[in-house]
Amino acid sequence: MRGNLAIGIDYGTESGRVLIVDVRDGRVLGSHVTAYPHGVMDDTLPGGGTRLGTNWALQHPDDYIEVLRRSVPEALRMSGASAEDVIGIGIDFTACTMLPVDAFDIPLCFKDEWRDRPNAWVKLWKHHAAQEDADRLNEIAVSRGESFLSRYGGSLSSEWMLPKISQTLREDPDVYEAADRFVEAADWVVAQMTGTLRRSSCAAGYKGNWHKAEGYPSRDFLKAADPRLETLAETKLRGEVVASGTKSGELTGEMARLIGLKPGIPVAAAIIDAHAAVPGAGIVAPGTMVLAMGTSLCHMIIADTEQPVEGIRGIVEDGIIPGYYGYEAGQPAVGDLFAWFVEHAVPAYVREEADREGISVFEWLGRGASRLAPAESGLLALDWWNGNRSVLASESLSGLIVGYTLHTKPEEVYRALLEATAFGTRRIVGAFEESGIRVDAIAANGGIPQRNPLLMQIYADVTGKKVYIPAAEQATALGSAMMGAVAATAAGGGYDSIAEAAAVMAPPVKKTYEPIERNVRLYEELYREYVALHDYFGRGASGVMRSLRKLKERAAGGAADA
Template sequence: MAFYLGIDIGTSASKGVLIDDRCNIVCQASCGHETDNPRDGWYQHDAEAVWWGDFCRLSRELVVRSGVNAAQIGCVGLSALGCDCVPVDTECNALAPAILYGVDARSKPQIDELLSEYGPDRARELFGHDPCSSDIAPKILWFKENMPEVHERAAKFLTASSFLCAKLTGRFTVDRYLAEDFLPLYDRYTWKVDARECARFCRPDQMAEVMSATDIAGVITQRAAEATGLVAGTPVLVGTGDSGAEAISTGVFRPGDMMVQLGSTAYFIYLADHMVDDARLWPGTFIIPGTYGICAGTNTAGALTSWLRQELYRDAVEAEGHGGPDAYSVMAHDAADVAPGADGLLCLPYFAGERTPLNDPEARGVFFGLTGRHTRAHMVRAALEGVAYTVASHVDIIEREHGLPIGRIMLVGGGTKNPIWMQAIADVCGREVSVAKVTVGACFGDAIMAALAGGAYTSWDELARVLGVAQTIVPDMTAHELYASRRHIFDELYTRNRDLMHELV
């Protein structure tokens, strides 16, 4: 029997699974890590310690704990947080801390510079949307302007999955799904480096080779085998972003399917059968041939509940440390005792700026409507509902503005452990949402892509039959009507206060 390994590196934690050829989980493991926040608006990782360190730790643990002979692992799949950038030398050693995805706003001056230089219409044409903090080209420009020696020395500028693949195989690659985050440095039709556009940012030779996520990039080198506990010669996929892999893990394979990932941030992928033009979002190709993805993302979700836990539930955190209940479960229990609508309290969850559809790194979080009767439980409930409102805004753009059918919404990520949050999303959107049978996340998507590439399955359709739905949450339409009546207040809180938010920055 063959086995397949999948490992995903996330913002605050990494996970891995080992599955058999029927997609049954044989063993799983996880580990946490810190995200450095050295300055306001800066979020970064030590790529060697966090990305590579976690991969090696998890691969070794999975092989040892499972008892599986590493020689039986038929293929390795991998993913990691996307839209990030790390400069590396020819041996794939990181030359500086990796700048993370859209939550990191340090490249705003470079984005403003590009908008001024290109003009909004040309910039939109080149980037495929309004340039934002999720784009990698402005991050490369930031290195050029702020760390010129590192920029010059860099052999490649990589995203996290590319970094891991290069560490494992010695080959510098990036999948098409993530290559779009590098626009305009690649020609989106040929996926070759666009030397003319690239010149503004870096040398053409500093760009990785574009392949498909499920292509075999190469095999485990002897050096990587010693670090990971895997066997030299084991095939390795090119890999992809964590959100794409997470969508795959839920069975989001067909046009009309939508994934809502509730992690540190929220990320959305809607599958269409054609390219959609919307500068507010991130339309592009998807991992599965013949499908296109409308991607979008917020800057906070679980990160907001983590902040509430640390600041308002220190007693529960302390009790948890002494053997008491998990602090998050205490928060969820409190939120469950508050009626939908949080007794008139609204939360704008823009605690780290906001990505889509606002694309405003200077947006700020707001609790609106506080009175003396509100408690910390109301604030938790309002925060969960605030994220649910942002989910609904993306559903409306896809369905009402573009006229695209949404067949099903699959929820995934750590937020699915909170039934109040899932119910709030169903109620605010006014539609059913479902949870997959396997909720491990992106690492499971990596493993099943490895199984497909490794020959355990012959097609995506065959693979889809193995996956299924564990739970469907039905909306409470009375609650939906309440939320709908307050939707305009949520929307206008930002538009009316945007200028004031910017004055605070």
């Protein structure tokens, strides 16, 4: 190889990370993180003028370029290597994180006439204000018997491309008309680097309802949703769709100068952040479920065949590893759920005691929770603080804790929340196994699995599966670097396939959690009660959670009118 470095760029919810990786052995030589200057905008637009409604989550597109400006040169400096050694660049991103652009791929929110219009900004993956649109699209698709729904568990999510576009059209048709295209932020960043906008098959397939053989949903379906949407696919969703890991273009001279690299470096088509963790963990064959665990949790597995799975959030041919069908399910609140508890529900004395001992609140809670046996807290929780993605596919559901008494302690609540996310994962594993997709083991990636051994042991005990923790803490960025190494093949370097790159660059297993038999038995009983609550509140026996959400929205709307 003429050079030996690949760059992996991981765009998360709050920040972006750049990794410099030696393609000869997968060693990380440099790493740097840039927090998004504008963060997640869920209250007002920049400048504090225009207020946002309930369940909005927006971002500023320049924050993504700031990651390139700051972190690429700094990570390269930390690696001690030369820009001449970089042979390829790969990018992973949250999805569906989308924005409207003009005919020159300039975000509408950059323009004075649109900067005060919320729908002109980036809608982050966890923007849920399009639920009304998702519900309506689902009703139309079901009534028409649309076959594409079977690849998405029978429903579209408000987090996805079509509902978010529909919301824009419904709320601000002027923005819709002004948009030349709606694009994934991942594809926009690659376009800024290469000068050409192409769409990643990963994001298009999982979040845009694109199919390798059929394309996007039909004109008839889109017209039934709204006559103005009839030509959406060939107009505002137009663009070549390319597979992740393939070369999307080459680094332009302008961008090379901005970020301290050489022009002409191959840039791979983007991949969804969670999906990059699959090759990043060395998983390139069926049987192992990969958990990409952060603020949310994405469950991915590859299989030889396409099978319907309850609550699946996407089945895409070649969507993760070429030659296999890639399956995705998920839970929309894991790290976010734990953070909510620490930030908003922990009493002052916990913070005081943690400060006195010089440890974090998470450490304090974890220490107390680890002293408890399964079921000892007397609590049981549903993990729906940000809705349910799989298997119920409803953002209208909300969290629940049963079993509070006057003696309940914070560490008991914390353990119940840890267990709730594990129960949610077990329900997803069960859906796969009921459909004939085998799940032999689990590989967990991200900072949480590295830092929280109690949580990982709970996952092993609740699921009854071995849980592997890869040595690479940043498996998503490493997977993106692998994509960059594969894209470099066209320029005479890199690897011919993702499997070939993973065989050399994937990390070893750092730790394995084996199920503890006594805990497995106790959790079996507790899980039965979880399923009873799951089905009662989630499958229609009680609609109280959805009713509360509607009442909240009506009350908030009334307050705004007043």
